[in-house]
Structure formats: C-alpha cells, structure tokens
Amino acid sequence: MKTANTLVAAFLLTAAPVLADTSYVNANGYTLDGGGSLQRFAVLVVGNDGRVKATLPAGAIPPRGKKIDVGGLTLLPGLIDAHGHVMGLGEGALAVDLNGTKSLADALAAIRANPGTGAWIKGSGWNQERWNLGRFPTAKELDAVTGNRPAFLERVDGHAGWVNSAALALSGITNATPDPAGGRIERDASGAATGVLVDAAMKLVTSKIPAPTTKEADLALSKALQIMGSVGLTSVGDAGMDRPTWDRYRRFARTGKLTTRIYAMAYGPENRAAIAPNGPIGWEYGDRLAMMAMKLQADGALGSRGAWMKSDYSDAAGQRGLPFFEEGNLRRMILDASAKGFQVNVHAIGDAANGAALGAFSATPEAQRMTLRHRDEHTQVVAVEDLPRFARLGIIASIQPTHATSDKGMAEARVGEKRLAGAYAWQTLIKSGAHIAGGSDFPVEPPNPFYGLHAAVTRQSRDGLPPGGWHPEEAMTIEQAFAAFTTGAAWANHAEDKVGTLEPGKWADFVLIDRDPFAAPASGLWQTRVDETWVAGKRVFRR
Known part of the structure; x- marks a missing residue:
C-alpha cells in the first residue's frame, strides 16, 4: 500500500519539468561529418546533458526551448591541440617571457625588468x-x-x-x-x-630548483586553462607529465575547474607506472581527463643541434645531435608499454630519430599498433624513404605547423636543401594515407590554433614570408588543416566518438569566431578572433 510520502514523491517526479534544449541560431556553422566531408548549418541544438542533438540548415525551425542568437558569427567545433605542455604554458605566463625578444639586449632588459620574487x-x-x-x-x-x-x-x-x-x-x-x-x-x-x-x-x-608550491602550481594550471579557452582550445594532448601533475588535473576535474579536456601522456616508464600501474585510464569526469599514453623522447631539437641526424649538421661538421636512447632500449620500452595497452608517443625531430622511432614501432604486433594508434611527435626532418612507412605501419604523424614557419631559415642552415625534401612534408604524408594530428607544442609556439591553420595552409610566417610560401607543395588545404585540428587530433587522442565534430551524441564543444576561415583570405587566418568558447554546452570563455 502506498504511503502519503511515496504518493507525493511520485507526483513530484511526474510533475517535474523536462529541461528544454538550447538552440544556437543565426550561426554560420561548419563541421566535418563522419566521412570527413565539410557540412554547413545555421542552428546548433544542444541537449540539457551538454551533448549535440542536431545541426539544422538555414530556414529550419528550431525545437521548443531556449534560443541564443549568435549574430551571424562563425561556429566551429572546439579546436583540439594534439601536442602541448599545459603546465609549461601556465608557468611560462607567470615567469620571465623572452618569446618576443629580438636581441640579446632585449632579453637582458626583460629579465632586469621582471626578475620575479622567488629564490x-x-x-x-x-x-x-x-x-x-x-x-x-x-x-x-x-x-x-x-x-x-x-x-x-x-x-x-x-x-x-x-x-x-x-x-x-x-x-x-x-x-x-x-x-x-x-x-x-x-x-x-x-x-x-x-x-x-x-x-x-x-x-x-x-634538479636544484625548488619544486613549486601547491598554490603556485594551481595558479599555473588556472592560467593555462584561461589561455587555452581564450584561443578556442577545448581539448589538448598534454605531451609529458608526472604523477603530481596528474593528481592536480584530477583535483581540478573533480571540482569542476578543468575547463579544457586533457589527454595526458605520462613522461616515460616511471611516470606511467606511478600514475597508472593497472593499465590505461580512460576518459573520466565527463570525458574531461584521460591517461592512456606514454611519452618518450628519441632526440632533442634542431635549434640547439640536439635533433639526431643520420649525417652531420650542414652548419656544424662532426655534430649529429643527441639520441636519447639506444634503439634496442627504445624498442623494449615501446613493446612493454604496448603490451600493457598504452599508446606510445615518441618525440622525433631528426631523420635518424624518426627512422629509429618507426623501426621501434614496427617491432610491435600489427594488431596492437592499429588499436593503440602510436604517434610520432613532431615528424620534422624525415628521410624521404621513411615517409611511406607512417601509413604502412599505422603511425600517426603528430605535427605542429607553426614549427615549419618559425624554423624555416634555421632548418635550411642546419640540414641543407637535400634533406629538406622530407622535412615538414605534410601533403606528402596526407597523400600517402597517414593520419595527421595538428598541434602547436605550446609554449614553444603560441597556443593559438588559428596560427597553426595559417601556417599549414600558407607555409608562411605571420608577416607573410616567404612570398608564395616555404616549400608550398607541402601546404595543406584549409579543409585538411581544419581536420588536423579537429577530427585528426580527436583520433590521435582516442576521443573521436566524443569530440572533434558537432555530430549528434558528441559533446557540444564549440567556438564562435569573427570570420569564416573557409571564405576569408588565408593570409588573415592567424588574425581570427575567438569571441566565445563552450565546453559541454557551458561557456568557459567570453571576450
């Protein structure tokens, strides 16, 4: 027999209003579909669970519920940076910033003006x-x-x-x-x-520098999240972190403060074991956080002549860079992590490092490679004969387009014209069938993904040099570049069923911007202004 209390509870349940959908109307919307084709829409319908319910063409009548007029702004899926350094971004923003310095004197003046207050x-x-x-x-x-x-x-x-x-x-x-x-x-x-x-x-x-306090580290993460939201990044791949950083991410996620989705990569076997001793940690906290990958470094960088080359640097006889591991050891670490179910992402910049990484990946069973989606991070200078191996082995080329436009003069000096035939070879990789993921490597480069789109399409620096682009035969189309920073990065982060497009059922992660990247001149892509950034139907940034 029902009591008065149960009858009242039943009435309240049946009488409770169903939360209505929210329709974002008057949008100049673009998304890719499941087949990679560009689709246009005028209305984005978002359910009260923060997921996309529909995209509708111009003239369609939106469903009943709340309507937000976006005023004709361009609406895109949230951009994804497949390779950045989240804590480094925040820490760099709170420390001496030498990125804009044009001379040694500039740098010394900046240090003198802002030395900070720590030890x-x-x-x-x-x-x-x-x-x-x-x-x-x-x-x-x-x-x-x-x-x-x-x-x-x-x-x-x-x-x-x-x-x-x-x-x-x-x-x-x-x-x-x-x-x-x-x-x-x-x-x-x-x-x-x-x-x-x-x-x-x-x-x-x-090793002698004191570790940041909890307060300092939290402030750095908060700053990084604010910066990422301001440039339209709704998801990032964090390319190498430790257990304390993972614990901080989880704490922010639990308390609702993780406003950008983070696909975390443990830095090396020790951190992987410390963070996830029982195997990969899938997407959790409303798909805000995952740790399914291990990051390794095969070499250093071109600028410091640490990138591992097959022959001497063109501007430094006798130097070939710095291999971080013997090839056999690199292979063993990849095999061990693969057997435990982890994606492995190897930093490789020089042609010897890229060759070694591909060789190590090839030793893993094919079924593991295809399931785990191992990644070659940077894919900068690659021997021409190694380029087809990416598609053949199923290795993702995780590229950062702004590296090419920042490095072009230095790269020519370091490796010479002959080796540039396989360097920053994005279009060749795409035509070979390789998966491409776009990123920036922030804070090495600015985190703004529209800088990356500009560099990918024009092969020029933001001051328009060189005229016609640097090795323009390797430039991407705007559709290819857009895919690299959406569906390509989502695939690389094992999140293609969650984000990357605005298809029904995926999270309503999107940005509102001030221009149409598919119609505006490519030269101005880097000047795109992000007006609003939304994650799971919640606004996390407004200019």
Missing part, C-alpha cells in the same frame, strides 16, 4: 637564432642582470637552458663534469661551462 629567476622563450647572435648566450652576460641570484631560462624549444654563474656553482658543474647521456654542456676552449646546457644536461641545474 630563483625563471623564464623561457629565448632563441639565439632570432637574435642573429651566431652563438649561444653566456652565463657572464646573464650575470650582469641577475647578480648572485641563481637563474634558469629555458630555450624556446625546451631543449636547452641558459644559466648564470650562481646556478652553475650551485649545480657543481666544473671543467671535469662530463656530459650526461643525452645531453651536452656548452664549453669554451678551456673546457669551462659557458652557461648553456642542452637536453639532459639541463637536469644538472633543474
């Missing part, structure tokens, strides 16, 4: 190539603006550190200190450290 002076973004310095900067030059306070300033690519004399002393580096495996201490004729540490040698100093 160490920290920063990033310097690039001796942009300064036309013809060499690395020195500790003595840094001493002039830092005094006895230790300083560590990361190069723009994250593969070299500029330190002062106080930092060298604290780290105990002397003439007798050997170069560590996978690293190099820059030295003068007498063998003394000059103040730049390449790749693994940076650890000699960074």
Whole structure:
C-alpha cells in the first residue's frame, strides 16, 4: 500500500519539468561529418546533458526551448591541440617571457625588468637564432642582470637552458663534469661551462630548483586553462607529465575547474607506472581527463643541434645531435608499454630519430599498433624513404605547423636543401594515407590554433614570408588543416566518438569566431578572433 510520502514523491517526479534544449541560431556553422566531408548549418541544438542533438540548415525551425542568437558569427567545433605542455604554458605566463625578444639586449632588459620574487629567476622563450647572435648566450652576460641570484631560462624549444654563474656553482658543474647521456654542456676552449646546457644536461641545474608550491602550481594550471579557452582550445594532448601533475588535473576535474579536456601522456616508464600501474585510464569526469599514453623522447631539437641526424649538421661538421636512447632500449620500452595497452608517443625531430622511432614501432604486433594508434611527435626532418612507412605501419604523424614557419631559415642552415625534401612534408604524408594530428607544442609556439591553420595552409610566417610560401607543395588545404585540428587530433587522442565534430551524441564543444576561415583570405587566418568558447554546452570563455 502506498504511503502519503511515496504518493507525493511520485507526483513530484511526474510533475517535474523536462529541461528544454538550447538552440544556437543565426550561426554560420561548419563541421566535418563522419566521412570527413565539410557540412554547413545555421542552428546548433544542444541537449540539457551538454551533448549535440542536431545541426539544422538555414530556414529550419528550431525545437521548443531556449534560443541564443549568435549574430551571424562563425561556429566551429572546439579546436583540439594534439601536442602541448599545459603546465609549461601556465608557468611560462607567470615567469620571465623572452618569446618576443629580438636581441640579446632585449632579453637582458626583460629579465632586469621582471626578475620575479622567488629564490630563483625563471623564464623561457629565448632563441639565439632570432637574435642573429651566431652563438649561444653566456652565463657572464646573464650575470650582469641577475647578480648572485641563481637563474634558469629555458630555450624556446625546451631543449636547452641558459644559466648564470650562481646556478652553475650551485649545480657543481666544473671543467671535469662530463656530459650526461643525452645531453651536452656548452664549453669554451678551456673546457669551462659557458652557461648553456642542452637536453639532459639541463637536469644538472633543474634538479636544484625548488619544486613549486601547491598554490603556485594551481595558479599555473588556472592560467593555462584561461589561455587555452581564450584561443578556442577545448581539448589538448598534454605531451609529458608526472604523477603530481596528474593528481592536480584530477583535483581540478573533480571540482569542476578543468575547463579544457586533457589527454595526458605520462613522461616515460616511471611516470606511467606511478600514475597508472593497472593499465590505461580512460576518459573520466565527463570525458574531461584521460591517461592512456606514454611519452618518450628519441632526440632533442634542431635549434640547439640536439635533433639526431643520420649525417652531420650542414652548419656544424662532426655534430649529429643527441639520441636519447639506444634503439634496442627504445624498442623494449615501446613493446612493454604496448603490451600493457598504452599508446606510445615518441618525440622525433631528426631523420635518424624518426627512422629509429618507426623501426621501434614496427617491432610491435600489427594488431596492437592499429588499436593503440602510436604517434610520432613532431615528424620534422624525415628521410624521404621513411615517409611511406607512417601509413604502412599505422603511425600517426603528430605535427605542429607553426614549427615549419618559425624554423624555416634555421632548418635550411642546419640540414641543407637535400634533406629538406622530407622535412615538414605534410601533403606528402596526407597523400600517402597517414593520419595527421595538428598541434602547436605550446609554449614553444603560441597556443593559438588559428596560427597553426595559417601556417599549414600558407607555409608562411605571420608577416607573410616567404612570398608564395616555404616549400608550398607541402601546404595543406584549409579543409585538411581544419581536420588536423579537429577530427585528426580527436583520433590521435582516442576521443573521436566524443569530440572533434558537432555530430549528434558528441559533446557540444564549440567556438564562435569573427570570420569564416573557409571564405576569408588565408593570409588573415592567424588574425581570427575567438569571441566565445563552450565546453559541454557551458561557456568557459567570453571576450
């Protein structure tokens, strides 16, 4: 027999109003469909669960419910950066920023003006190539603006550190200190450290820098999320993180503060085991967070001549870069992680590193490769004969288009014209059938995905150089570039059934922008302004 209380409860359940859909009307909408074809729409219908219910053409009558007029703005699926460094983005925004400096004098002035308040002076973004310095900067030059306070300033690519004399002393580096495996201490004729540490040698100093406090790290993550939302990024692949960072992401996700979806990659076997000892962690917290991949580094970067090349650098006889692992060891780590169900993503910039990564991937069983979708991160300088191997082996080419337009002059000097035939070869990879994922490698490059779209389509820097584009035969179409930053990146992040398009059932992650990238001149793509960013039907950024 029903009691009065159960009758009242039943009445309340049947009488409770059904939350209505929200229709975003008067939109200049674009999305790809399941087959990769570009589709247009005028109305986006979002359910109260934050998922897409429908896209409707112009003239269609939206369903009953709330309507938001977007005023004719272009509406796109949220952009996805397949390869960035989330904490690095936030930390860099809160430290000395040398990205805009055009000379050594500019950099020293910026450090003097904003040295921060911590025990160490920290920063990033310097690039001796942009300064036309013809060499690395020195500790003595840094001493002039830092005094006895230790300083560590990361190069723009994250593969070299500029330190002062106080930092060298604290780290105990002397003439007798050997170069560590996978690293190099820059030295003068007498063998003394000059103040730049390449790749693994940076650890000699960074191991002495106090870890950020919880408050400082939380502030950096909050800053990174704000920046990503402001440029229209709704999902990112975080290319290498540790257990404390994972714990922070989870805490933000639990409390509803993770406003960008993060596909986390554990940095190396140790972090993978510490974060996920029982196997990959799939998408959780409303598909805001996953850890299904391990990041490895096969080499360094071109700018610091750490990229591992098959033959000498064209501008440095006798130097071929820095392999981080013996090929057999790289293969064993990939095989072990694959057997445990993890995608493996290998940083590879030089042609030797790319060849080694492809060789190591080829040792894994084909069924594993196709299921796990292993990734080659950067895919910058590749031997021509290795390009078809990406499609054949099912390896994703995870590229960052702005690297090509930033690196073009330096790359020509480092590797020479002959080796450029397989460098930044995006159209060749696409035509071969390889999967392409777009990214930026922020904070090495700015996180703005419209910079990436511009670079991919024009092969020019944002000041329009060179005229006609750098090796324009490898440029993408705007549709291909759009796919790289949506469906391609979603596929690479094992999220193609969740995001990347605005098909029914997927999350309503979208952006409103001030121009039509499919109709506007390609030269102005980088100037696109993001007005609003929405994740799961909730606005996370408004200009």
